[in-house]
Amino acid sequence: KQEVTQIPAALSVPEGENLVLNCSFTDSAIYNLQWFRQDPGKGLTSLLLIQSSQREQTSGRLNASLDKSSGRSTLYIAASQPGDSATYLCAVGDTGFQKLVFGTGTRLLVSP
Amino acid sequence: KAGVTQTPRYLIKTRGQQVTLSCSPISGHRSVSWYQQTPGQGLQFLFEYFSETQRNKGNFPGRFSGRQFSNSRSEMNVSTLELGDSALYLCASSLDGQGAYEQYFGPGTRLTVT
Numbered sequence: 001k002q003e004v005t006q007i008p009a010a011l012s013v014p015e016g017e018n019l020v021l022n023c024s025f026t027d028s029a030i031y032n033l034q035w036f037r038q039d040p041g042k043g044l045t046s047l048l049l050i051q052s053s054q055r056e057q058t059s060g061r062l063n064a065s066l067d068k069s070s071g072r073s074t075l076y077i078a079a080s081q082p083g084d085s086a087t088y089l090c091a092v093g094d095t096g097f098q099k100l101v102f103g104t105g106t107r108l109l110v111s112p
Numbered sequence: 113k114a115g116v117t118q119t120p121r122y123l124i125k126t127r128g129q130q131v132t133l134s135c136s137p138i139s140g141h142r143s144v145s146w147y148q149q150t151p152g153q154g155l156q157f158l159f160e161y162f163s164e165t166q167r168n169k170g171n172f173p174g175r176f177s178g179r180q181f182s183n184s185r186s187e188m189n190v191s192t193l194e195l196g197d198s199a200l201y202l203c204a205s206s207l208d209g210q211g212a213y214e215q216y217f218g219p220g221t222r223l224t225v226t
Contacts, residue, residue, distance in 0.1 A: 034215065043116075043202055044217040089155070098145050098206055098215060099168050102155035 002027045002094045006103035013080055014111050021075040021106045023090035028068045031093035034100065035064050035075050037086040044089065048075070052093075080110045114139065116205050116218035124224045130191040133221045137184050137205030143167075144186040145215065146178060149200040158201075161186055162208075190223075198225045 003026045013019055023033070032051050036044040048057045048064040050073070056065040063076040073090055087107045091100035117136045125131050137144050146158040157170040161180035178188040184205075190197055200220045206213040 036217070041200075041222075043219040044204075046214055046216060049214040091155075095168060098143050098160045098162075098204075098213075099157050099170070100145070100147075100155075100204075100215065101157070102147075104154050 002030075002092060002101045004090060004092055004101050004103035006088075006090060006106050008106060009104065010107040010109075012109045012111065015080060015082060017080050017110075018076070018078050019080055019108075021077070021088050021090075021108070023073040023075070023103055025071045025073075025092045025101075027094075028071050030068065031095070033064075033066055033073050033093065034091045035062075035073075036089045036091065038089060038105070039086050047088075080108075082110050082112050084108060085110050116203060116216055118201075118203055118218040118221050120221060121219065122222045122224075124226065125193050126226055127193055127195060129193050130189060131193060131223060132187055132189050133201055133203075133223070135186045135188075135203030135205075135218060137186070137203075138216055141205035141207055141216075142184050143206045143208060143213075144180055144184065145204045145206075146186070146188050147202045147204065148172075149202060149220070150198075155202070158188065193225045195225050197223065199223060 007022045034049045035047040050066045061078040087105045089105045091102045143162045145160040149155045160168040180186045202220045204215040204217045206215045
């Protein structure tokens, strides 16, 4: 059974810092890995999708890497801003039919 | 292009009642998945539909059911509601039923069972 863990559970940083969020998964036979952000009481916003054959994806200040063999992914956020404050979730595509297994999330607070 | 829409956004029901939630995917998307989010269990997969067929099902009791229509809109139904069913129910859509495509989530339906 696939299990996804995110460390740290919470992170508080001052504005402008670069930061790394970690995600690990137990079964390396994944289809893809997707990073989301969730604002309080809201749905999920997709940030980046990495296919199992890819090593990294970039979008603006975000860069996500994937190392299937070690069961790890990282989300790098450059020059953090207060608007980046949210819960960040990683999710592993576990089968061919769109089943995502989610981690428990990292709650990020960026202070001005 | 309009995003994934879910109705209603908020719902209050009493234990023992049943409820139907609706999800309209992004135009052109044929796969719709449902997830339950609670503070204790996090986000858990309920089921996935593609071309009106349930392709995958999570570990939930039979009180949770769903269906998909020919226009790809989907509904999920929960019968005999329990207090523990209080949660945010999220629907996601993607282009295809295979695991290669990005999933886009709706804003969710907040269900409260009293």
